[in-house]
Amino acid sequence: MTEMLAESAPEGRRRWHIPDYILLPFYLMAIGVLLRYAVYVRSSSNWGFGEYLRAMCVYDCNAYERLSLNGYEGRPAGFDKGDANNWAFFPVFSILSWALSKLSNTSVLIAGSVLGNLLSVAAAIVSWPLFDNGESRKRAYFLFCFFLFLGPLSFYFTTPYTESLFLLFTMAGFVLLKQRDYVTAGVTGALMSATRSTGLLFAAALFIQALQDHVRDGGKVSGFFRTLWRRTDLMLAIVLVPVGLCCFALYMYFHTGLSVGNGGPGGDALAFVHIQRAWGRAFQNPFGNLWLALTQQFKPGFTFNGVGTDLAFGIAAILGMVLSGVLAWRRQWAMALFCLGGVLLPLSTNTYSMVRFVAGLGPLLVVAAMMLAHWKWLYYLVLPALLILDVLLVQTWIGRSYYMM
Amino acid sequence: MTMPLYRPRAWHLIFVALFGLFELGVAWLALHPTVADDYRAYYIDRTSSCYPRADTIATGYYPLGEPVAFTPGRNGFARDTLRSCGLMAANAQGLRSFGDYGILKFRFTVPDDDLLFTLTTSATVNKDDPPRKIFVEANGTDIGSYVLRDSKPLFTSFVIPREVVAANSEGGVDIRLKVPRTGPPGTNKEPVTLQLRVETLRLVAARSAPPAATTPVAGGKLESHDGGPKTSPKTGAGWTKLKEAGTSPASSNQSSSDAP
Numbered sequence: 001m002t003e004m005l006a007e008s009a010p011e012g013r014r015r016w017h018i019p020d021y022i023l024l025p026f027y028l029m030a031i032g033v034l035l036r037y038a039v040y041v042r043s044s045s046n047w048g049f050g051e052y053l054r055a056m057c058v059y060d061c062n063a064y065e066r067l068s069l070n071g072y073e074g075r076p077a078g079f080d081k082g083d084a085n086n087w088a089f090f091p092v093f094s095i096l097s098w099a100l101s102k103l104s105n106t107s108v109l110i111a112g113s114v115l116g117n118l119l120s121v122a123a124a125i126v127s128w129p130l131f132d133n134g135e136s137r138k139r140a141y142f143l144f145c146f147f148l149f150l151g152p153l154s155f156y157f158t159t160p161y162t163e164s165l166f167l168l169f170t171m172a173g174f175v176l177l178k179q180r181d182y183v184t185a186g187v188t189g190a191l192m193s194a195t196r197s198t199g200l201l202f203a204a205a206l207f208i209q210a211l212q213d214h215v216r217d218g219g220k221v222s223g224f225f226r227t228l229w230r231r232t233d234l235m236l237a238i239v240l241v242p243v244g245l246c247c248f249a250l251y252m253y254f255h256t257g258l259s260v261g262n263g264g265p266g267g268d269a270l271a272f273v274h275i276q277r278a279w280g281r282a283f284q285n286p287f288g289n290l291w292l293a294l295t296q297q298f299k300p301g302f303t304f305n306g307v308g309t310d311l312a313f314g315i316a317a318i319l320g321m322v323l324s325g326v327l328a329w330r331r332q333w334a335m336a337l338f339c340l341g342g343v344l345l346p347l348s349t350n351t352y353s354m355v356r357f358v359a360g361l362g363p364l365l366v367v368a369a370m371m372l373a374h375w376k377w378l379y380y381l382v383l384p385a386l387l388i389l390d391v392l393l394v395q396t397w398i399g400r401s402y403y404m405m
Numbered sequence: 406m407t408m409p410l411y412r413p414r415a416w417h418l419i420f421v422a423l424f425g426l427f428e429l430g431v432a433w434l435a436l437h438p439t440v441a442d443d444y445r446a447y448y449i450d451r452t453s454s455c456y457p458r459a460d461t462i463a464t465g466y467y468p469l470g471e472p473v474a475f476t477p478g479r480n481g482f483a484r485d486t487l488r489s490c491g492l493m494a495a496n497a498q499g500l501r502s503f504g505d506y507g508i509l510k511f512r513f514t515v516p517d518d519d520l521l522f523t524l525t526t527s528a529t530v531n532k533d534d535p536p537r538k539i540f541v542e543a544n545g546t547d548i549g550s551y552v553l554r555d556s557k558p559l560f561t562s563f564v565i566p567r568e569v570v571a572a573n574s575e576g577g578v579d580i581r582l583k584v585p586r587t588g589p590p591g592t593n594k595e596p597v598t599l600q601l602r603v604e605t606l607r608l609v610a611a612r613s614a615p616p617a618a619t620t621p622v623a624g625g626k627l628e629s630h631d632g633g634p635k636t637s638p639k640t641g642a643g644w645t646k647l648k649e650a651g652t653s654p655a656s657s658n659q660s661s662s663d664a665p
Binding site for chain 1: 414458
């Protein structure tokens with residue numbers, strides 16, 4: 001796996017050789033697409049690949065597609081309550097889908113689906129340096145890629161959702177941090193914050209990583225703060241992270257002025273936050289939300305019929321926090337803080353979609369893969385389980401399951 | 406190990422200043438939104454429980470006196486001009502409320518008369534539940550209330566005095582149906598409220614309204630209203646239309662009495 005890109009051939013000619021860790025995600029991606037397509041054909045008797053892509057494009061996928069096609073909408077009027085529109089959806093993925101569809105002269109759905117897959121492949125390749133050197137490294141990497149393309153949540157990473165793009169930026173950001181390239185990591189952070197609001201948390205990760213590096217280099221914590229004024233690279237990196245989100249906020253300020261403004265030139269820069277009332281989101285104590293989600297279905301008046309969606313989201317949030325704790329235990333403080341924030345920030349508004357939000361936190365997937373691949377027996381047990389769940393859940397996903405949102 | 410050394414760079418600081426100023430500017434804009442009152446109340450302050458539909462869609466178009474039914478195939482189902490806020494699009498159960506209130510908007514040529522507002526509503530109220538009281542306001546003035554004791558549709562009527570009608574500068578009436586909260590907030594912190602289902606309604610000038618005596622009582626159970634000005638509606642042609650449209654008060658299981 002650590003082969004060089006080029007190696008010497010016996011006759012002296014240089015024979016180019018692509019490392020396994022680059023090829024693997026491509027193969028798994030292709031197998032995953034074919035597998036889910038086969039399940040779709042088997043269950044629907046429909047051979048149309050376009051119809052398959054359409055069927056796989058559920059919930060937010062439609063919003064991102066609409067965003068690519070029509071841009072941001074005007075006065076909120078969606079949903080039953082007439083208070084929703086697409087302002088909550090960050091723009092980068094849709095812009096890229098639109099650009100690819102124009103370049104390739106295909107529909108946004110096809111372009112977005114291809115893009116989602118390729119971005120996930122790129123994210124997997126980029127993440128290779130984050131896996132610990134050791135006997136189980138290849139297994140962990142394989143498991144990680146297998147989860148992305150053939151796991152039960154592969155839909156997030158292979159359909160036009162922002163998970164793939166956010167994963168790529170997250171992995172790239174942490175690899176750059178590992179290489180101590182703070183400024184470039186800051187640029188990646190700016191792209192993260194333009195993809196999802198949780199990208200802002202990367203600023204804290206940058207700071208923590210710089211502190212940890214300082215201590216690792218023989219400095220003291222107090223010394224780090226004393227010399228902070230000299231760390232112009234760190235300052236620039238941190239100030240770069242919110243730039244993506246601020247660009248989006250500035251755009252929203254002028255865009256919303258046309259539809260919900262009071263006649264002036266501007267509107268609401270935080271419209272992407274405020275519009276989330278349509279999804280029943282409001283900032284409050286995340287642990288209170290978690291408790292509500294975990295206990296809701298056991299209250300009088302509710303019938304316990306298996307795991308309800310609230311409970312499932314609550315369990316996902318707990319799993320996310322536990323894995324963040326594992327990262328902290330491994331002294332990967334920057335990742336731990338980033339992931340814990342990535343769980344707590346959405347959890348502070350509601351538990352809805354927690355499965356997706358937790359699955360979209362790359363470092364959690366990496367550490368989980370490393371843990372599960374540590375024991376061979378567990379690794380070989382998990383792989384078929386993931387595959388079976390992926391097959392079983394295709395129909396569930398197409399049927400717009402709330403559990404998986 | 407030695408203390409790590411760092412070398413400050415001027416170009417870093419230039420960009421820090423530029424980006425920092427940009428971010429501060431955006432933060433200032435974020436803290437000072439310039440938005441319409443209804444948007445601020447619903448999305449930012451969260452003091453209202455619904456966001457009004459655009460005036461160009463919820464026009465309030467209403468031929469005064471016309472009975473409206475919101476169930477599929479009836480006149481109010483497709484011509485969705487009356488529900489302004491807090492009421493979902495019509496389905497087989499009519500218009501369903503969410504939040505603390507639903508607002509119906511009526512725009513018409515205002516007659517020099519009191520108006521009679523009749524409506525049939527229902528809600529899921531089980532026998533073990535406490536009675537659910539609905540308050541009715543017209544143009545911001547309380548015109549009465551009624552109580553839902555079970556899930557059967559209830560016909561109710563209210564008189565809206567002409568001075569209350571005249572208070573609306575746009576010419577018409579905004580009816581607000583205020584529903585009670587029935588449970589604590591769930592996981593999304595929105596309070597759980599009674600879902601009121603509006604099946605039929607009518608707004609008619611009092612002199613064109615059917616006589617109170619012709620309003621039959623089905624089920625033998627009377628519901629009383631609290632408050633509301635009292636007038637005696639007079640007989641008129643609108644009554645026939647009301648029956649033809651299938652929205653006759655007789656079709657309801659209970660009837661208003663103690664007519665306002």
